[in-house]
Amino acid sequence: MRLLTVRQALAHPRFLLTAWPWRAAGYLLSSAPVGLAVLMVLLVGVALGGVLAVVLVGLPLLALLALLGLPVAAVERRRLRLVDGRPARSPHRAPDGPGPAVWARTRFREPATWRELGFTLVLATVLWPLDLLVAAVVLGVPLGLLGTPLVMATVGGGEEVRVLKLWLATSWPQASAAALVGLLMLAVSGYVLGAVAAGRAELTRALLAPADGERQERVAELVRSRVRLVNAFEAERRRIERDLHDGAQQRLVALSMTLGLARLDAPPGPLADQLAKAHDEAGKALAELRDLIQGIHPQVLADHGLGAAVADAADRSAVPVEVSVDLPGRLPEAVEAAAYFVVCEALANIGKHSGAGRAEVTGRHEGGLLALEVRDDGRGGADAERGSGLTGLADRVSVLDGTISLSSPPGGPTLLRVEIPCEWRTERFA
Numbered sequence: 001m002r003l004l005t006v007r008q009a010l011a012h013p014r015f016l017l018t019a020w021p022w023r024a025a026g027y028l029l030s031s032a033p034v035g036l037a038v039l040m041v042l043l044v045g046v047a048l049g050g051v052l053a054v055v056l057v058g059l060p061l062l063a064l065l066a067l068l069g070l071p072v073a074a075v076e077r078r079r080l081r082l083v084d085g086r087p088a089r090s091p092h093r094a095p096d097g098p099g100p101a102v103w104a105r106t107r108f109r110e111p112a113t114w115r116e117l118g119f120t121l122v123l124a125t126v127l128w129p130l131d132l133l134v135a136a137v138v139l140g141v142p143l144g145l146l147g148t149p150l151v152m153a154t155v156g157g158g159e160e161v162r163v164l165k166l167w168l169a170t171s172w173p174q175a176s177a178a179a180l181v182g183l184l185m186l187a188v189s190g191y192v193l194g195a196v197a198a199g200r201a202e203l204t205r206a207l208l209a210p211a212d213g214e215r216q217e218r219v220a221e222l223v224r225s226r227v228r229l230v231n232a233f234e235a236e237r238r239r240i241e242r243d244l245h246d247g248a249q250q251r252l253v254a255l256s257m258t259l260g261l262a263r264l265d266a267p268p269g270p271l272a273d274q275l276a277k278a279h280d281e282a283g284k285a286l287a288e289l290r291d292l293i294q295g296i297h298p299q300v301l302a303d304h305g306l307g308a309a310v311a312d313a314a315d316r317s318a319v320p321v322e323v324s325v326d327l328p329g330r331l332p333e334a335v336e337a338a339a340y341f342v343v344c345e346a347l348a349n350i351g352k353h354s355g356a357g358r359a360e361v362t363g364r365h366e367g368g369l370l371a372l373e374v375r376d377d378g379r380g381g382a383d384a385e386r387g388s389g390l391t392g393l394a395d396r397v398s399v400l401d402g403t404i405s406l407s408s409p410p411g412g413p414t415l416l417r418v419e420i421p422c423e424w425r426t427e428r429f430a
Contacts, residue, residue: 006083007198010191020083021190024197027082028135031200034079035128038072042124067107069116072123073208080204083197088209119207127200134196138189145182149175256282306336310361313344317359318351319376325363331370335422338400339363339372342393346374346416354378354414365422370402372418380412393418 003009009020045068070092077088091112095103107113145163152161152175161169169175259279266272301309307325314321330336343361350359356378363372394404402420 004085024193028131031128031131039124069120072120073116084201142182142185145178148178317347321359329424350376370420374416380408382408
């Protein structure tokens with residue numbers, strides 16, 4: 001089995017014969033230069049910020065210090081490779097646009113930025129001294145014992161030597177015993193270093209490369225791609241509507257006029273009858289095409305917004321509908337289109353299945369949420385689980401993070417409520 005982390009290597013019987021103990025020692029010892037450099041930058045930055053704050057120059061400097069965690073976290077993620085071979089991806093998302101201002105705004109709004117700043121402060125004040133202390137003690141004590149015979153031969157003149165400055169070794173057997181103890185302690189030290197480095201690496205990974213960071217980025221990208229797909233879908237609908245309106249519909253109008261003129265010029269007889277029949281069929285095809293165009297993307301929705309489009313749909317409903325939609329501005333196109341088609345489908349279901357004598361559509365926008373309600377006084381009993389078409393409506397609204405709720409007890413009345421989070425559009429409309 002391939003060992004990816006020092007934590008996995010600790011359970012291997014040949015751990016001491018691998019490079020993992022030395023990698024663990026290098027990981028702990030290399031924490032000191034990084035922590036010292038960060039501490040110096042923080043001290044200098046805070047000092048300059050305090051001196052220059054009187055002229056408001058310190059504020060940008062403090063803002064730069066707040067971003068200090070970004071390069072430190074990048075270094076720590078790379079240093080993590082010493083004891084953890086798993087990928088340590090950055091939790092930061094791509095900026096929303098080009099330019100340093102957009103980049104800075106994106107970073108300041110991310111929790112990962114402040115988490116990395118907190119880690120940087122802890123690294124500069126607590127972690128690196130602890131790492132250095134553990135490495136110095138765990139390695140220094142056994143190495144000091146192991147070197148006792150050498151020190152006795154070179155410094156003590158072969159007579160005596162002070163072991164770790166704690167007790168005196170006055171003979172070679174005592175020095176050899178100290179070296180043997182040091183050798184045994186060095187073997188134990190490898191495991192101690194591995195355990196400490198594993199804990200330190202897990203802390204670093206949890207703060208600087210959390211496991212859910214990649215999942216969050218994927219979710220965010222899925223949300224963005226979903227919005228792009230919705231916008232592309234609506235743009236394609238409008239293109240089809242425009243092509244049908246400007247192309248096929250105009251050709252059918254010309255064909256109907258030509259057949260009408262030919263019908264007037266033809267003498268009574270079989271030919272006139274066939275022309276009359278063709279003229280009627282052309283008129284029916286034109287009416288169906290107009291209904292199709294209206295269903296794809298009604299012009300009233302594009303020109304006048306959701307309120308006017310709902311009122312137009314209510315006028316064409318088979319059941320009398322009272323409309324009260326209070327929307328003083330325009331909403332995003334995808335939201336308007338989804339809400340309109342939900343209302344149209346609901347009114348169509350009322351006319352076909354409810355047996356209602358009247359219906360009511362109300363709508364408002366409050367707190368960043370569009371709320372539409374469709375009521376009728378019909379027999380009720382509508383159920384999304386029985387394939388009433390409500391599942392498709394819910395799917396369409398859910399693409400925009402919206403929800404649909406239905407209350408339709410047997411005997412009625414029925415209430416369909418649609419909620420879609422959205423904000424006002426600010427662009428200028430023709």
